[in-house]
Structure formats: structure tokens, C-alpha cells
Amino acid sequence: MLGATVAFIGMSVVAGLLVTAAVTPAIAVTGIAANNSIGVFEGLPEYLNVDQLAQPTTIYAKNGDQDVPLATFYSxxxxxxxxxxxSQAGKDAAIAGEDPRFYSHGGVDIQGTVRGVLSTVAGGGVQGGSSITQQYVKNxxxxxxxxxxxxxxxxxxxYQQCVDDSTGVSxxxxxxxxxxxxxxxxxxxKDQILVGYLNIAGFGGSVYGIEAAAKYYYNTTAAALTPAQAASLIAIVNEPTSLKIDNPESKTNGAANGYAKNKERRDYILQKMYQYKKLTKAQYDEAVKTPIQPVITPSERGCQTAGGAAYFCDYVQKIILNDPTFGADEDARTSTFNRGGYKIYTTLDLDLQKVAEETIQSYVPSSYAKADIGGVLTGVQPDTGRVLYMAQNKKYSQDEEVLNSSTDYSSINLxxxxxxxxxxxxxxxxxxxxFTLAEWFKEGHSLNESVNANIRTYTKFxxxxxGDWSGTYRPTNDSPGEEGIRNAQSATTQSINTAFVSMASQLDLCEIxxxxxxxxxxxxxxxxxDTNPSSVLGTNYIAPLTMATAFAGIANNGKTCTPIAIDKIVDAAGKAVQAPTTSCTQSVDPAVANTMAKALKGPLQGGGTASGMNRTGKDMLGKTGTTEYNDQLWLVAATxxxxxxxxxxxxxxxxxxxxVYPTHGTSPASARTAVMRTMMSAAVGKYGGDDFPEPPSKLTKGIQVAIPDLTGKTPDEAKSILTGLGLDSADGPQQDSxxxxxxxxxxxxxxGTQVSKGTVVTIFTSNGSMVAMPNVxxxxAGDAQAALxxxxxxxxxxxxxxxxxxVQAQDPAANTPVKTGSQVTLTLSAPNPSPTPGAGG
Structure with a gap:
């Protein structure tokens, strides 16, 4: 009784103020005060800023020239x-059910408010009486x-204080x-207020606004709503939790009611529509006879709806959440993303995406009994940085229960x-x-230049x-027989570890x-x-998209464009929003890049580690990568x-x-060539490719130097002479000489041989076991035999x-190096005849 009395007094004050402030709609609208009791009311703020309504954000992908929806996000x-x-039925149902005097009052329905006061006293709590305008304000x-x-x-x-201040019963x-x-x-x-109300009102769950409600509950549009459908939807607004019709087994106050409660409220609204002559008797009779038969059409949201492109979708979402353009912090950006109504047009090419998805699924199973393995195919446009495809062997999910129950799923974009x-x-x-190749060419070394690829221990780089590295580092090769003197092209084509470490030992690890x-x-x-010596062979932990971007830079004359996934963004009002843009930088001189490209064509050709990958007829560069123990495999390529x-x-x-042989009866190491052949062939088929520019001869052949005759020099003298000529040296074995x-x-x-600067010259030393054959x-014959x-x-x-x-000839010939004791064959002429004595007379 005490609570009811207090409520009555409070609401009576409200009613009294309103009667004073709004005896007629005209007085309420103009704000003319009838007496001093209006002072407290007039002192309240009047202006309410109506913010943009929360609307779904949609991500689009490219299907040819068309932008097609990929995923939708909303709170x-x-x-x-x-x-x-x-539809007129939708407007009439709202007015008849919620505010019959909407078009005649000045924002507050005095009659309804007074009725609400009486209901408050009778029920012991603050009750309705709110006009459509008031409901709009509350929303x-x-x-x-x-x-x-x-x-x-x-x-x-x-947040809770804000809700209480907005919806409380005080x-x-x-x-x-x-x-x-x-x-x-x-x-x-009035029309603006009514449409604002119908767009903002909650229709149960996460459904807001009459258009989304029409689609979700009846798979139709707001414009096509029948009187029965419109009244059923407006009924939900009255009690969104208990009157929504997406669950026929829903309960109210513990009792199952199916759609009965919604029908009861719907029919009340229909009766009001008939009462206020918005329906004929025939229309009314037909509407009330219509059963509640929803056609629930969920609006799926989130990247899981994007199928195989879900990881690209997730990437786009993370780009927005990392961009200060969309809010000061992640919370603000998340709110903007889920409520801003953006149309985000991405770079994803669905043609290449389809090839990538089918290929990765064919060669890398989502789960494998022997280990948890992952696989990724991703690609970019070299001159724009636009990400064209991104596929992964795992199915996408953010559901912890799903992730914990199966290795088929992942939330991580590999x-x-x-x-x-x-x-x-x-x-x-x-x-x-x-990147060692890049520094090698930058420092003036050439593709034809040789290095010592023998297995050896390095102590300083x-x-x-x-600071200079010191210690012991002894790299080995993937296969036997790859040692010896190798030029940079051979080292690249066959991916010889010891050759690249040898090259790096002549360079600066920091510059690499x-x-x-x-x-x-x-x-x-x-x-x-990392900059330790092993980093030369690829020990840094890097994402596939990053490596695709780097190789794109090589193919683009040395200009690298950072990856972008968004072409443009339009907000809910149709206004363009600044999207993240690519940044293109000249990474190396074009001449260096073009020489790198020439070197990297080698691995895709005969004898290369990815031999046979390129069957497109277009210039293509590429490089394989295999980590220790063969547990990570790579193949990166570019046109x-x-x-x-x-x-x-x-x-x-x-x-x-x-x-291991998870698919196609072959190992992943062997299969990677086929995977990238499929992917790059599709890319060339759609986008083509140009020839790589021819690099300058000074970076392919190098500066030519004639090797001097070093015979008889000490090894140190010989090495000094070679160093002075810009040549390197290696010790060969002793030999007979x-x-x-x-x-x-x-x-x-x-x-006398012409070689490139930097070439490794092998120096052989004499064991002194041979002599030069004398010339006889x-x-x-007698003199020759005696001498020999x-x-x-x-x-x-x-x-x-x-x-x-x-002696007419000798074998071995004069000056031929031979060992002492060797046999010499002499070819002799006939001896000279003795003189004939003169005859007597």
C-alpha cells in the first residue's frame, strides 16, 4: 500500500505537470506555460540528438565485374x-496498437498518461501510457x-546506469x-517520427526495425506486409522477449504458449485497426482468421558464412579493428564495425579464390592422423598490393566448443x-x-661469379x-654432391646452402x-x-602473405607494395570512408631486382628445385624453402x-x-610443385604476365678479368695477386709438377681464361715429383742416349x-712434365756414310 501510494503521488505530479504543460496539443508543442508549476518541467533539457541507427556492415568480394556479399556483421x-x-498496414498497425492519437497529440498523450497513472496505482508499478514519440525517445x-x-x-x-536512466520506471x-x-x-x-520509431524498435533478439523483422519472421519486406503480418510484428514490440515468434515452444511465466500470446496481441491490434477504420470488416475477418505462420529466415552474420573465404574475411575485419580511422581503441572500432552500416568492397578475386580453395583442400587435409598440419595459398598483385586470394586447409570457426572438439577447425589465420x-x-x-641475392648484386657481385660451396666451419661474419658475429657455424646441404665451386646461378637453381653461406660471409648480415x-x-x-648466420637459410618466423608480398616486389622491378585487402568503403549514408591504402617502396634498384628475377627463374627450370612448375609460357620466378627436419615447406612464385x-x-x-603421403599418393615435398603449378597457371590464365626486363651484363657476367700465369709463385704470392685483381681463391690438392x-x-x-670479378680460382701446388723432358x-744418338x-x-x-x-723425334716431347725414370723413345735417322778415298792416275 505504501509503495502504491508513493507511486501514485509521483505519477500524479507528472500528470499534473503535463496537464498544465499540455492541456491541448498546441500548448504542449509551443511550450507556453499556464502557471508557475510548469517551471520544474520547463527546466528539463529538451534537445535530444538522434544518432545514426546501428546497421549491419557488409563485406563484398569480386566476382568478375560484380561485387557480391561475402559476410555481414551486426550487433x-x-x-x-x-x-x-x-506498407500502410504496417504504419496503421503501429498507430492502432501503440498510440491511436499519434497524429493529434504534441508528443505526449495526456489521456494515455493519466490512464497509465491509474494502472500504476492499481498494479503497484509504473505502467505504460507512452506515445510512439515517447517510445522513440526511449529507444x-x-x-x-x-x-x-x-x-x-x-x-x-x-552501461547499466545508462540503461536504467533510459528505461527505468522512475x-x-x-x-x-x-x-x-x-x-x-x-x-x-509526424511521418518522420513514425518511420524513425519503426526503424529503431526492437522486434526480439537481435532483430531491430520493421524491415529486418519482416525479412526474419516472414521472409518478406516491410512494403509487402499484410495486415495480419504487420499486426503480428507490432505485437512483438510490446513484449519482445515473450511475443516473438521464432520459437513455437516458447514459454511465458513458465507456461508453454507457442504462438498463442502473439496471436492474442495481434488480434487486439487488428481490432483497433478496424475500430479506427483502417480495415474493412472483410479485411478484419480475414486477418483474424489467419494463423500465425512465420517463415523464419535468419540473417547469418560473421565470417563463418563466407565459406572458404572466411579467413580472408577475418583478415579484413582485423584490418578495420586495427585502424584508428574507425575509433580511438579496439572497443570503439568494434562498435563502429558492428553498428556502422559500412559497405566494404574488398580485393578478393573469387575466381582465383575458388582455385585456391579447391587446390589446398585437395593436397592438404584439414585433419591428419599423424600430426596437426596446416596449409595456405595466398597471392597478391605486384603493382598494387591487392590481396587476390587467401585459402587455408582448416575450416573457420570462432566457437570454442567446436575448436576444442576437432582439429578440422581453426580460428587462426595461418x-x-x-x-x-x-x-x-x-x-x-x-x-x-x-635477400642474400639482393645484397650480393648490390655489392657488385654477379650471377656468374663463383663461390666456394665446400662444407667448412665459419668463425666470423x-x-x-x-656487432660482428663470432663463434662456430658449419652449415651443410640438403643433398650430397652439392659442394665445390658454384656460381650464384647454380647456387640459386639448386638451392645450395653452403654456397649461400659462402656468399653471406663476403657480405654484411645487417645489410641482408x-x-x-x-x-x-x-x-x-x-x-x-634475426641476423645470425643461420638466418641466411631462413630461420626467421614469417607469415605466407609477407613472403608473397616480397616476391611480388622482385617481380615488380624491385618496387614492393604493402598488401591491401580493401578497395573502398562506403558508410551507411553512402559517403566514402578512407580505406587503408598500399605504400609502394623501391626496395632495390631495378637492375638488381631484374638480376634477382633472372636468377630465380632457375629453380623453375630443368635441374631446379621446382623444375616443371612453370608451364605457362610466361616469365615466372620462384623459390622453394624447406626447413630442418622437413617440417615446414614453401614454394613462392611470381609473374x-x-x-x-x-x-x-x-x-x-x-x-x-x-x-608421409597424406594425399595423391605423394609427399607434400614432392606435391608442392603441382600445387603451385595449378595456382599460378590459373593466375596467368586470368591476369597474364610480361617478360622480366633483361638485367645488365655487369650483374650477370660481371667485370671480366684474365687469370694470370702463377706457376712457380708461392701460394701466398698467388693469392695476393688474385685478390688484387678482384678474384677469390681456394686451395686445391698438391699435384705432380x-x-x-x-x-x-x-x-x-x-x-689466360677470362672470368668475372669475384670468381674463385683454385690454386694447385707442386709436390716437385716431375721434371721437364730434355730436348735431344x-x-x-750416342750423345742423346748419354744425356738421357x-x-x-x-x-x-x-x-x-x-x-x-x-735423333729425328722423341716421345715424350721436349719439355713435357715427366717423372724421373720414365722411358723415352727416340726415332733415329740413318748414320752418315764414311768419305770415299780419291783414285790414282
Whole structure:
């Protein structure tokens, strides 16, 4: 009784003020005071800012020239419509059911309010009586609350206070609502208020506005609503939780009622529509006979609706959530994304996406009994940075229960950096060797230049970033027989580890890192790239999209464009919003990039590690990568039009990808060529490709130098001479030679050969075991035999044995290096005849 009395007194004050302030609609609208008791009411704020309604955001992809919806996001499923896009039945049902005197009052229905006061006293709580305008005001205030973040305890408390202030049952709140309503009626027409109300009202669950409600409950539009459908929807507004009709087994106050409660309210509204002559008797009779038969049509939301493109969708969403353009912090950006009604037009090419999805699904199973493995195909446009495709072997889900129950699903985008929903990245193996190539050419070395690829221990590397590295590092190769002297082209074609470490030992590890960074390379976690010697062979953890971007830069004459996934954004009002843009940087000089491209054509050709991949007839570069123990595999390739990366690897556990056969009866190591052949062939088929520019000869052949004759020099003298000519040297084994023991006996390449600067010249030293064959041709046989015998040679004669015979030829020939004791064959002429005595007379 005490509570009812207090409520009565409070609401009586409200009613009294309203009677004073709004005896007639005209007085309420003009705000003319009848007496001083209006002072308290007039002191309340009148202006209410009506913010933009929360609307769904839609992401689009490219299907040829068409932009097609990929996924929709919303906190409130709302599709705002104009006044003329709502059927007359919808408008009439709202007015008849909620505010019959809507077009005659000034924002507050005095009769309804007084009735609400009496109901309050009878029921012991503040009851209805709110006009459509008042309900509109309450919803506008509530919308402001819904935009607030609710993560922390303080935020939740602030949100709840806002809701209480907007929807509470206190007389104070009711007064403010009424004052705002009078202000709204001064600013807007009745039709504007009515359509605003129908667009903002809640229709149960996450369905807001009459258009979304018509689609969800009846699979129709607001413009096509029949009287029965319109009244059924307006009925939900009265009690959204208990009167919504998407569950026939719903309960109210513990009792199952199916659609009965909605029908009861619907028929009441229909009766009011008939009472106010908005329906004929026939229309009314037909409507009330119509059963409640919803056609529930859910509006699916989130990236899981994007199928195989879900990870690209997730990437786009993370781009927005990381961009300050859309809010000061992640909470604000999330609210903007889910409520802003944006149309986000992306770069995704559904033709290539389809090929990527089918290919990755064919070669990398979503689950595998021996290990948890992942696979990614992703590609970009070199001259724009536009991401064209992004496919993953795992099915996308954000449901913890699903993720915990099956390795088929993942919430992690394995193609991207961690801050975009990706992983911590993966070691990239030999694909990282391209950055040693970049520095090699920048420093003036050539593609034809040789290096010492023998297995050896290194103790020092130059590193101007972190101080020179010292220690012991002994790299090996993937296969035996790859040692020896190799030029840069051979090292690249066959991906020889020891050759690239040898090249890096002549360079600065810091500069190699800077070259990688210039091509947009960074770790997936955002940590600095390592610069230790093993990093040359790809030990940094990098995302596939990053490697595709770097190879795109090589193919684009050395200009790298950062990846972008969004072409344009339009807000709910149709106004363009600034989308993240690409940034293109000249990573290396075009001449260097073009030489890199020439080198990287090698792996795709005969004898290369990805031999046979390119069957398009277009220039294509590429590089394989295999980490230690064969647990991460890569193949990155590019034309001038499309660059793509393929990664397959262990997520958990470990399998050797050369010893398992999950699909096609072949190992992933062998299959990667087929995977990228399929993907890049499709890319070339749609986008074509141009020839890579021919690099300058100084970077392919290098500056030519003639190797000098170093015979007889000490090894140190020989190395000094070679260094002065810009040539490198390597020690060869001792060999039989006429040169003094320990001196240079020969070189490879031989003296007089034209070679590129930087070429490794192998120096052979003499063991002193040979002598030069003496020249005895033209001597008398006796003299020649005596000389050769004295020198330790065995002599054999041909053509006679007269000591006076003349040596016509010898074998071995004069000056031929031979060992002492060797046999010499002498070819002799006939001996000279004795003189004939003169005759007597």
C-alpha cells in the first residue's frame, strides 16, 4: 500500500505537470506555460540528438565485374527503410496498437498518461501510457547505451546506469522522456517520427526495425506486409522477449504458449485497426482468421558464412579493428564495425579464390592422423598490393566448443601476422635466400661469379647492426654432391646452402636483413628479424602473405607494395570512408631486382628445385624453402601480374613431409610443385604476365678479368695477386709438377681464361715429383742416349742403333712434365756414310 501510494503521488505530479504543460496539443508543442508549476518541467533539457541507427556492415568480394556479399556483421540486425517503403498496414498497425492519437497529440498523450497513472496505482508499478514519440525517445536513448563498451567492471556499471536512466520506471525519467518527446515533435514531422520509431524498435533478439523483422519472421519486406503480418510484428514490440515468434515452444511465466500470446496481441491490434477504420470488416475477418505462420529466415552474420573465404574475411575485419580511422581503441572500432552500416568492397578475386580453395583442400587435409598440419595459398598483385586470394586447409570457426572438439577447425589465420588474427609465423627456409641475392648484386657481385660451396666451419661474419658475429657455424646441404665451386646461378637453381653461406660471409648480415625489410619482410609477431648466420637459410618466423608480398616486389622491378585487402568503403549514408591504402617502396634498384628475377627463374627450370612448375609460357620466378627436419615447406612464385605463396607445415607435433603421403599418393615435398603449378597457371590464365626486363651484363657476367700465369709463385704470392685483381681463391690438392715443391703448379680456371670479378680460382701446388723432358732432337744418338741416361731416363731407339745416327723425334716431347725414370723413345735417322778415298792416275 505504501509503495502504491508513493507511486501514485509521483505519477500524479507528472500528470499534473503535463496537464498544465499540455492541456491541448498546441500548448504542449509551443511550450507556453499556464502557471508557475510548469517551471520544474520547463527546466528539463529538451534537445535530444538522434544518432545514426546501428546497421549491419557488409563485406563484398569480386566476382568478375560484380561485387557480391561475402559476410555481414551486426550487433543489431537492422535494415532502415524510408516512409514509403513501409506498407500502410504496417504504419496503421503501429498507430492502432501503440498510440491511436499519434497524429493529434504534441508528443505526449495526456489521456494515455493519466490512464497509465491509474494502472500504476492499481498494479503497484509504473505502467505504460507512452506515445510512439515517447517510445522513440526511449529507444534513441537506449541506442546510445548499446554503443558503450562493456568489457570491464566499470564499463558494465556505466552501461547499466545508462540503461536504467533510459528505461527505468522512475517519475524523474518519465518527465525527461516527456520533455524530450515534446522537443522531438517540434523538430520533426509526424511521418518522420513514425518511420524513425519503426526503424529503431526492437522486434526480439537481435532483430531491430520493421524491415529486418519482416525479412526474419516472414521472409518478406516491410512494403509487402499484410495486415495480419504487420499486426503480428507490432505485437512483438510490446513484449519482445515473450511475443516473438521464432520459437513455437516458447514459454511465458513458465507456461508453454507457442504462438498463442502473439496471436492474442495481434488480434487486439487488428481490432483497433478496424475500430479506427483502417480495415474493412472483410479485411478484419480475414486477418483474424489467419494463423500465425512465420517463415523464419535468419540473417547469418560473421565470417563463418563466407565459406572458404572466411579467413580472408577475418583478415579484413582485423584490418578495420586495427585502424584508428574507425575509433580511438579496439572497443570503439568494434562498435563502429558492428553498428556502422559500412559497405566494404574488398580485393578478393573469387575466381582465383575458388582455385585456391579447391587446390589446398585437395593436397592438404584439414585433419591428419599423424600430426596437426596446416596449409595456405595466398597471392597478391605486384603493382598494387591487392590481396587476390587467401585459402587455408582448416575450416573457420570462432566457437570454442567446436575448436576444442576437432582439429578440422581453426580460428587462426595461418596466412597473416599475429595482429591480424594470424599465428606466430613459420620458418621460411630457403625462400629467404633471395635477400642474400639482393645484397650480393648490390655489392657488385654477379650471377656468374663463383663461390666456394665446400662444407667448412665459419668463425666470423660481418654484422654492422649488432656487432660482428663470432663463434662456430658449419652449415651443410640438403643433398650430397652439392659442394665445390658454384656460381650464384647454380647456387640459386639448386638451392645450395653452403654456397649461400659462402656468399653471406663476403657480405654484411645487417645489410641482408635490411634488404629483407626493404621488401616488406618482418616477423609475424612483429619482433626484429634475426641476423645470425643461420638466418641466411631462413630461420626467421614469417607469415605466407609477407613472403608473397616480397616476391611480388622482385617481380615488380624491385618496387614492393604493402598488401591491401580493401578497395573502398562506403558508410551507411553512402559517403566514402578512407580505406587503408598500399605504400609502394623501391626496395632495390631495378637492375638488381631484374638480376634477382633472372636468377630465380632457375629453380623453375630443368635441374631446379621446382623444375616443371612453370608451364605457362610466361616469365615466372620462384623459390622453394624447406626447413630442418622437413617440417615446414614453401614454394613462392611470381609473374609481373600475380605473386603467390604456398606453405604447408606442422602446427603441432611433427612429421617429416618427405616421408608421409597424406594425399595423391605423394609427399607434400614432392606435391608442392603441382600445387603451385595449378595456382599460378590459373593466375596467368586470368591476369597474364610480361617478360622480366633483361638485367645488365655487369650483374650477370660481371667485370671480366684474365687469370694470370702463377706457376712457380708461392701460394701466398698467388693469392695476393688474385685478390688484387678482384678474384677469390681456394686451395686445391698438391699435384705432380715440374715446379719446385710447394710452389704453384697450375690454376683452375687456367691461366689466360677470362672470368668475372669475384670468381674463385683454385690454386694447385707442386709436390716437385716431375721434371721437364730434355730436348735431344737433332743430336747424335750416342750423345742423346748419354744425356738421357745421365738424367735417369730409360732410352729406346727406333730406326737403328748407330751412335752417329741423328735423333729425328722423341716421345715424350721436349719439355713435357715427366717423372724421373720414365722411358723415352727416340726415332733415329740413318748414320752418315764414311768419305770415299780419291783414285790414282
Amino acid at each position: 543489431q540486425n537492422r535494415l532502415p527503410v524510408a516512409f514509403n517503403q513501409i 534513441v536513448l537506449l541506442q546510445k547505451c548499446e554503443a558503450l563498451p562493456v568489457k570491464t567492471k566499470e564499463q558494465k556499471a556505466k 517519475p524523474d525519467r518519465k518527465l525527461k522522456e516527456m520533455k524530450y518527446s515534446i522537443g522531438i515533435e517540434k523538430k520533426y514531422t 596466412a597473416t601476422d599475429q595482429k591480424y588474427g594470424g599465428s606466430g609465423g613459420f620458418q621460411v627456409g630457403s625462400t629467404y635466400k633471395v 660481418k654484422n654492422s647492426c649488432d 636483413k635490411k634488404d629483407a625489410e626493404a621488401f616488406g619482410v618482418h616477423t609475424a609477431k612483429g619482433e626484429p628479424l 609481373t601480374k600475380v605473386a603467390g605463396a604456398y606453405w604447408v607445415g606442422n602446427i603441432k607435433d611433427h612429421v617429416d613431409f618427405r616421408k 715440374v715446379a719446385p715443391a710447394g710452389t704453384v703448379s697450375a690454376t683452375d680456371p687456367a691461366a 732432337v737433332g743430336q747424335k 741416361t745421365a738424367a735417369g731416363f730409360k732410352v729406346k731407339t727406333v730406326g737403328g742403333n748407330s751412335p752417329t745416327a741423328i
